[in-house]
Amino acid sequence: MSVNYELRCRECGKTWGNVPRSFCEDCFSPLEVAYDYDSLKKIASREKLVGRAFNMWRYSELLPLPEDFSVPNAVGGTPLVASHKLASKWGLKNLYFKNDAVCFPSLSFKDRVVATALAAARRFNFTTVGCSSTGNLANAVAAQAAQQGFDACVFIPADLEPAKVLNTAVYGARIVRIDGNYDRVNRLCAQVADRFQWGLVNVNLRPYYSEGSKTHGYEIAEQLGWALPDNIVVPMAGGSLITKIAKAFRELVTLGWVQEKPVKFFGAQATGCSPISNAVKRGLTRFEPQKPDTIARSLAIGNPADGPFAIKLIRESGGWAEDISDREIVQSIQLLAETEGIFAETAGGVTIGVTKKLLREGRIRSDETTVVCITGNGLKTTDAIVAEYPLAEAIAPKLEAFEAYLDAQLTTPAVAKV
Amino acid sequence: MAVTIEIPTAFRRFTDGSPKLDCTAATVAEALNILTSQYPGLSRHVRDDQGQIRQFLNIYLNDEDIRFLGGEDCAVKEGDKVLLVPSIAGGSQ
Numbered sequence: 001m002s003v004n005y006e007l008r009c010r011e012c013g014k015t016w017g018n019v020p021r022s023f024c025e026d027c028f029s030p031l032e033v034a035y036d037y038d039s040l041k042k043i044a045s046r047e048k049l050v051g052r053a054f055n056m057w058r059y060s061e062l063l064p065l066p067e068d069f070s071v072p073n074a075v076g077g078t079p080l081v082a083s084h085k086l087a088s089k090w091g092l093k094n095l096y097f098k099n100d101a102v103c104f105p106s107l108s109f110k111d112r113v114v115a116t117a118l119a120a121a122r123r124f125n126f127t128t129v130g131c132s133s134t135g136n137l138a139n140a141v142a143a144q145a146a147q148q149g150f151d152a153c154v155f156i157p158a159d160l161e162p163a164k165v166l167n168t169a170v171y172g173a174r175i176v177r178i179d180g181n182y183d184r185v186n187r188l189c190a191q192v193a194d195r196f197q198w199g200l201v202n203v204n205l206r207p208y209y210s211e212g213s214k215t216h217g218y219e220i221a222e223q224l225g226w227a228l229p230d231n232i233v234v235p236m237a238g239g240s241l242i243t244k245i246a247k248a249f250r251e252l253v254t255l256g257w258v259q260e261k262p263v264k265f266f267g268a269q270a271t272g273c274s275p276i277s278n279a280v281k282r283g284l285t286r287f288e289p290q291k292p293d294t295i296a297r298s299l300a301i302g303n304p305a306d307g308p309f310a311i312k313l314i315r316e317s318g319g320w321a322e323d324i325s326d327r328e329i330v331q332s333i334q335l336l337a338e339t340e341g342i343f344a345e346t347a348g349g350v351t352i353g354v355t356k357k358l359l360r361e362g363r364i365r366s367d368e369t370t371v372v373c374i375t376g377n378g379l380k381t382t383d384a385i386v387a388e389y390p391l392a393e394a395i396a397p398k399l400e401a402f403e404a405y406l407d408a409q410l411t412t413p414a415v416a417k418v
Numbered sequence: 419m420a421v422t423i424e425i426p427t428a429f430r431r432f433t434d435g436s437p438k439l440d441c442t443a444a445t446v447a448e449a450l451n452i453l454t455s456q457y458p459g460l461s462r463h464v465r466d467d468q469g470q471i472r473q474f475l476n477i478y479l480n481d482e483d484i485r486f487l488g489g490e491d492c493a494v495k496e497g498d499k500v501l502l503v504p505s506i507a508g509g510s511q
């Protein structure tokens with residue numbers, strides 16, 4: 001049986017079979033994986049998922065995997081956390097966090113895209129894989145390449161958070177630090193892919209890579225009891241994730257796995273790098289590129305390649321895009337941790353802070369079901385909040401010292417001595 | 419001004435395999451027009467029906483995206499390099 005998907009040009013519609021290529025050689029527009037949904041309906045069903053482990057591979061039929069694919073690792077399958085404290089604080093009846101801060105193996109949603117990209121890399125016989133990355137992707141490529149026996153070479157901006165660099169280096173990946181921001185790194189990688197026979201996951205393997213994002217959306221629908229939310233708030237860097245969640249929802253409707261309903265897509269950015277939200281708010285069809293300046297470095301893409309698609313999706317869905325300041329990002333990370341016990345990276349702070357702003361603007365209503373996407377782990381961006389928590393003086397290991405400490409700390413005598 | 423336009427592999431089908439074009443121009447727009455008049459097959463890949471630079475094509479003058487330099491009308495200096503790089507978008511339909 002041959003596979004039931006192939007690459008198709010978004011603009012001219014020409015099909016290209018399955019090849020490591022991200023743009024149409026006829027019109028240079030982006031390629032994406034197109035499926036034969038009629039044949040998918042015959043081989044895929046919700047019933048077939050029963051008994052499969054809860055990770056992204058339970059949706060294998062809906063992903064562009066080679067025929068001889070065997071599951072290498074248990075990526076995805078992250079919790080959809082029903083909010084209680086924050087929901088009540090904000091007056092929302094149904095608020096959920098899709099928590100990819102605990103995605104296996106490298107603690108961000110990028111594990112999902114790398115999983116499908118490496119399946120493609122193996123199919124196309126690449127032995128070296130790589131990426132341009134703001135950090136999370138490099139972590140995911142390095143970890144999964146190590147496990148699956150690929151050589152890894154990743155390109156990162158030189159000023160990346162030390163934790164993200166370490167979390168790549170530890171897996172033995174070659175790290176090329178580039179003197180320039182992500183957009184410069186990305187440009188170089190487009191040239192590297194042009195010159196070398198490497199599988200660069202977000203360049204020449206990009207159509208297969210980005211399909212992995214769909215599993216974030218499939219899981220949300222399944223965890224909501226095979227239903228779609230009314231609203232979804234998604235962080236935007238290059239603008240790909242939000243469009244792939246939309247694709248996932250559309251596919252589930254096409255396959256008859258969920259009932260059709262309108263879903264509003266809300267995009268979240270940091271004000272210091274907000275080309276997509278800026279375009280949405282100003283009614284532009286083309287975004288204006290920016291020079292990023294924000295602590296949310298995983299979202300710091302000033303020239304978002306999927307920006308035009310994200311803008312169109314947000315607008316057509318009846319959603320909106322917003323952005324918040326670095327100060328609000330820090331406060332939002334703290335808010336999520338203190339109310340829900342989830343420690344998100346800066347991008348998670350962005351979605352939380354933007355959700356709050358959307359509520360204030362009346363764009364999200366209290367009786368609706370809202371899902372907020374948390375895409376990375378706070379342990380990777382501790383430098384963004386470390387200044388909030390200065391270390392207290394150490395005290396002697398004596399009860400009197402602790403009592404003196406409490407006396408000094410407490411403004412009211414709330415702690416009774418026994 | 420003598421400038422060099424660097425052409426990515428995917429575009430070389432339209433340039434008889436040539437990886438670059440040396441030309442004399444005052445602005446990036448002028449350089450691009452020389453490129454597309456020399457290789458007419460490239461025209462529709464550089465500009466859309468409205469005559470704007472195509473959405474998924476990034477153009478750099480030396481190290482900088484021309485959108486930060488005021489667009490394609492920005493002036494070029496002797497020895498400048500104009501770089502064409504297709505945008506790597508995943509897209510979704």
